[in-house]
Amino acid sequence: MENYIVSARKYRPQTFETVVGQQTLTQTLQNSIRQGHLAHAYLFCGPRGVGKTTCARIFAKTINCLNPQNGFDACNECESCRAFNEQRSFNIHELDAASNNGVEEIKALIEQVRIPPQIGKYSVYIIDEVHMLTAAAFNALLKTLEEPPAYAIFILATTEKHKVIPTILSRCQVYDFNRITVPDIIAYLKQLAAKEGITASEEALNVVAQKADGGMRDALSIFDQLVAFCGTNITYERTIEVLNVLNTDYYFNLVDAALQHDVTKVLLLFNDVLNHGFDAGHFVTGFAQHLRDVLVSKDPQTVQLLETSDAIRQRYAQQAQLCAPVWLFQALDLLNTCDINYRTARNKRLTVELALVKLCQLGVPQNIPTTQTAPARPAAKPAAPAKPAEPAKPAEPSKPAEPAETAPAAPATQAAPNPPLPKMPKISLGIGPKPAAKTEAPQTAQEPEEEQDRPFTADQLRDAWVGLSAAHNEELRLKQLIENYIPTLVDETTAQIEMPNPWQLDQMRGALPTLLGQLRRTLHNKQLNIRLVLAEYNREQMAYTSDEKYALMAEYNPALALLKERLDLQVD
Numbered sequence: 218m219e220n221y222i223v224s225a226r227k228y229r230p231q232t233f234e235t236v237v238g239q240q241t242l243t244q245t246l247q248n249s250i251r252q253g254h255l256a257h258a259y260l261f262c263g264p265r266g267v268g269k270t271t272c273a274r275i276f277a278k279t280i281n282c283l284n285p286q287n288g289f290d291a292c293n294e295c296e297s298c299r300a301f302n303e304q305r306s307f308n309i310h311e312l313d314a315a316s317n318n319g320v321e322e323i324k325a326l327i328e329q330v331r332i333p334p335q336i337g338k339y340s341v342y343i344i345d346e347v348h349m350l351t352a353a354a355f356n357a358l359l360k361t362l363e364e365p366p367a368y369a370i371f372i373l374a375t376t377e378k379h380k381v382i383p384t385i386l387s388r389c390q391v392y393d394f395n396r397i398t399v400p401d402i403i404a405y406l407k408q409l410a411a412k413e414g415i416t417a418s419e420e421a422l423n424v425v426a427q428k429a430d431g432g433m434r435d436a437l438s439i440f441d442q443l444v445a446f447c448g449t450n451i452t453y454e455r456t457i458e459v460l461n462v463l464n465t466d467y468y469f470n471l472v473d474a475a476l477q478h479d480v481t482k483v484l485l486l487f488n489d490v491l492n493h494g495f496d497a498g499h500f501v502t503g504f505a506q507h508l509r510d511v512l513v514s515k516d517p518q519t520v521q522l523l524e525t526s527d528a529i530r531q532r533y534a535q536q537a538q539l540c541a542p543v544w545l546f547q548a549l550d551l552l553n554t555c556d557i558n559y560r561t562a563r564n565k566r567l568t569v570e571l572a573l574v575k576l577c578q579l580g581v582p583q584n585i586p587t588t589q590t591a592p593a594r595p596a597a598k599p600a601a602p603a604k605p606a607e608p609a610k611p612a613e614p615s616k617p618a619e620p621a622e623t624a625p626a627a628p629a630t631q632a633a634p635n636p637p638l639p640k641m642p643k644i645s646l647g648i649g650p651k652p653a654a655k656t657e658a659p660q661t662a663q664e665p666e667e668e669q670d671r672p673f674t675a676d677q678l679r680d681a682w683v684g685l686s687a688a689h690n691e692e693l694r695l696k697q698l699i700e701n702y703i704p705t706l707v708d709e710t711t712a713q714i715e716m717p718n719p720w721q722l723d724q725m726r727g728a729l730p731t732l733l734g735q736l737r738r739t740l741h742n743k744q745l746n747i748r749l750v751l752a753e754y755n756r757e758q759m760a761y762t763s764d765e766k767y768a769l770m771a772e773y774n775p776a777l778a779l780l781k782e783r784l785d786l787q788v789d
Contacts (some may be wrong), residue, residue, distance in 0.1 A: 263394025
């Protein structure tokens, strides 16, 4: 059985032209070799698997070639190139700083720098993961790195440039490697598959490229894994099965269902996602990424931000035509909020399902007000329109409940035969709390006697009182009073509210006539009355002085008094 070599090693680039996704950087290195402008120290930094160490090796091989081609390509035929290809070259030295990060290792490297090369012009020292060196090791390297022998060149490679001390950075030419784009990874994998006699769909390679996150080494490792599972035919279905990736069809179908306001279908699709073992949090982030891709596909100028294959890009463009930009903005905001709340939610599934339901309602905002405001005062308003000619009269008196009960008595009898009454309630719904005094008496005039004194419980009183806050959303101060101070039932028709201070007592006293009228109509009891009292607090148990505080603590913990006595402590 012959030795198997993974693709990341078997197809490692041997020339600058075969390095993927770093054209600008490799062109700069080639030009410096051609012109003979070689620095004594380089720093290659960038994400994992983008070609830092590979470019360092190609650079070291090329500058030591005895017969360079075109001035910047190694010939692969001279003794130096053959020694490099057979991994026996004494001109190239590699040090892994992750496992050799101390001062002693750097001192040994400095001693080695004094030895000139035997073949070729330069001794190249490649220090990988240089950010792992200790502060002392960095300081030991400074002098040699700044003034090395003419034949010594240092190439430092790191994935975390911010961890390299500034004095090292100032002595190096810094080259920033880019993440390899999805199209570049797909194109390279297609070439590799053709060489290996493997058939791979473009959708499958797109999943591999997305999963690799800009690293070619990761992409090649995933490709080898798929070959081991699928053989010579790699399909999209088997790829997402091996990599445990959610099928993008779910996201496309979810958007289509949400645009049709089909809550049932959306919830069933989400349930199917969970049944396949996918985490709900990953589903939210993946769905948000999908909506982002749909958004950038709407404009030809931003479609370049979509890193995917051409076939998938066309599908995104088709769905983008169905989605309005405002809808996409609101949908992204919903999912972003869901992602934030998901981390702290106890019922995580419900959190996601609520976000999906809201997503389905984005296209029908006009239905929300009608379902919320119509039930707010449906029973109390039919008689209110009986006074279209008299809104000026109630404006003159203040808001006491008693005058409001007697003033509308006469108009109420005229309202009965008036046919347009059913069409008028929407006029009073938008007025706010003021019409409460005008509508209280008409209800009494038209309701049966048994409906005017209907008994109620403490729970019904509390629910009716809390429900009043919805009618005063625009009056924040009154809304807070309603929500913070709830009446308690004293007897069958009397309730009491305790206010903490005189100022809030005056505030509630001014609003009480309006609130009482609304409460009577809701509970169908004209005899209901609410009295306001100022709360009394027991101040005898409150300790203010230091002695009182100490006495209170000693009462709960007698050991404190014993400690004070033994150490002869004083209370400040």
